[in-house]
Amino acid sequence: MLKRLKSLKINPLALGVIALLLFIPIYPKFPMFNVSGTYVAIRAEDFLVAFVLLLWLVNQIHQGFPTLKDRVGRLILLYWGVGLLSLLSAVFITKNIVPHLALFHFLRRIEYMSLFFVALASMKSMRNVKSYGWVLFLATLGVIVYGLGQKFFSWPVISTMNEEFSKGMLLQLSEWARINSTFAGHYDLAAFMVLILALTAGFFFGLKNKVKRILILLIGLASFYILILTASRVSFVAYLIAVTFTLVGLKKYWWVGPVLAFSLIGMLFSQEISQRYALTFNIDLSALSSKIQKRPQKEQIFLTPAPLPTPEEIVEEVEEVKRPTPKPIATAAAEVEEWKPTTELSVEYSSGIRFDVEWPRSLRAFAKNPFLGTGYSSVTLATDNDYLRLLAETGLLGF
Template sequence: MKKLIASLKWIDNNLLKILVIGSIFIIPLYPKKPFMPIEYTYISIRLEDFYVVLMSLVFFIQLLRKKIELNKRFFILFMLFWMAIGASLLMGYFVHKTIPHFNIGLLHSGRRVEYMILFFIAAVSIRTKKDFYQIISMLPIVITLACLYGIGQKFLGFPAWQTMNPAFARGMTLYLTPEARVSSTFAGHYDFAAYLVLTMPIILGLYFWKRKLAYFLIFILSLFLLVLTASRISYIAYIISIFSLLIFLKKPKQFLIVLVFTIAMTAFSSNLTSRFLKTFQVKQIFINDQTGNAIVPQKISSKDLPAGSFYVEIKKNGTDAATQQNADYLKNKILSDVREEASRSGKTLTSSEEAQMVATLSANLKPINTVVSDISFATRLQIEWPRAVNSFMKDPLFGTGPSSITESTDNDFLRWIGEFGAIGTGIFLFIIFSIAKFIFSKMKTLEKIERPLYWGFLFGIAALLINAAYIDVFEASKVAYTFWTICGLFIGSFLIEEQKTVKI
């Protein structure tokens, strides 16, 4: 009986720690399969959401029992942000009428709370330094498993479940084509890449702290998978964060080794290098004098990143003349459009009628030499980012509310100011700044050998913020859950003396 009571006491004292360790494995590794669809959106409730609810339930019970205590300095900041979200939701729905379905706006608001609650759960799960090191040492194992699954996707035909469009988000099982980018167990390659750039500096910090070759090999494995994702913004975030970290820690030998591996693996990936090369292209395009619409002559292929319609004209003396190849492409495209339109209207055109219509439409098109961006960047510049800025201009203080500018903006900073305005955005960024400042201020209390791990965490935050300039990483569930959990763990490692527990 005494052994049973002792076991129950141990479980009671360590239940949150066990659940946090479980979340570190379950959230990144369980595929993005929908459990329950939600109307008016392709966001679904997933099994990982129930796990977070379980963690939250245990957390609040322990809080009521006074087994744990919230850290007030951060709780106030988080509450202010959640209140700002609530204010933006109410303003968007009742005042601006920019949120058509209140339940969807409430869902988007609740997601932020759900992600961020893990910060407090992780922080109070740390009762001793040993707890912190035990939990953080699980991270390399999870990263290894995620990377191995990604390799299986690329070379062995392992399935993928993605949410990059409404059809995929229903739970469609996918198998990657040779040119497809690796997503592992994540919603897409962008999310997986963001997860890697957040955790890779921490893995490098673990290597410098523990001096175990296994950690460095896991870092190299992560680099290989990062290259396979072919995410340009994550690659840039990796370059800036990792090499800055190595310079800061004064590790010239490791700097050269990592540089060699980076160059070799980048050269190995024609997908990544070709996407960088196609970010901006010098192309001749055609502009409609009457409408201003642009036609970009190109063959669309799943193997290539197509150009978008955002362009900067290259000024030349005289008039640009269409190349024969582009002129032929233009003629065929116009002819195809004419036939498609005639088919929709039930008309049958003669050859002479087709030729006349092609000649008439071609006469309005002027060839110009330009620098065009790829379609991904063009979509952001022409649609997503202006939409967010317009939302901010409508209400600079509160924005137009959560869910008001669709599921993605592909720039978290613009998404925040568009949905939450200056107030919500300012508080959110101040929370991240406060976490980084707190860690930095406590760094001097650590032994010198431990510091690289904490510096790795800070550089990981910087990498994720760089990533956020092109992707909504703080709204990507697996990345967001992991980010707030890791933040809570590192903060909790300094709050051990402040944690108050009731003796049993």
């Protein structure tokens, strides 16, 4: 690792990328400053990103903005321009958003995508790419260790899954809860592990050193276990697709079957994620079974045995004790609901909130303004589908 870092042509941008690759995955998501009107907070990594972007801007000014000469860079700038038009349209024409929240959503998009320019400007050769990969694997080890600590040693959790948790509360996981590790939610951790697993497949077949390949294999297996502990159904499917494309791209066709088989067997050994898949694809066949015609059964005759005489029971009369009747007390009637397991309830909630609330809301927003959308933040914080969010907030021009 140290040799890799020494071989890297050190420049301020390269140091900035290394700092981002280490700090963002490992540092827990403690809030620093709250934004009025939302429970999304500004965190420490936002200041680190701003500092690295400042270094990139100085570098671009010194070199005459080579980013503007790149085709991909121009397309990203065009997208930002469409986003700005959508923002202005929502603020001054449709007036359906809170201006400062929409501005923060717009700046968040710029913050995420601008790091592409930073990484591109800092890479001079494939040696840089490999060095960044090893730094990222080092950060992944920290994420894995902390995730296992949460699962087995009750290490604290910092979550932003709801308004109360996002205040920086130190939580502890229950026995069947899904781990977050250093991320703000288990979905974020699962998405990160999907990227890491695709990279481990590429590095494993690209390296020739056996020791390094064994190290990458161990990191990959541990990352797969962390992915299983998140019990994220969509991320698991994304992992299967990503690793398949990686193996096909490397022309390792014979490895696709064994890797997929190992992944599916590992999924079946996890009670949490296997139950979620079972409940997701559960089909009620009661309507179908009612239409199936059954053969009429033949009437069967059974011989009834003769009844035996039973002795008469002598019952003594007991004098009835009169007791005062208690006055009735008015109580609220409580509806008794059918009990359901926790996993079944969470799966129903997870699917229902997407199909019944979030996705229809995004489609309604898109229908209001198909070309520019209804502006950033118009479909609230949660959509669970960034493609629908893009379509709703920036319309066809931004999609």
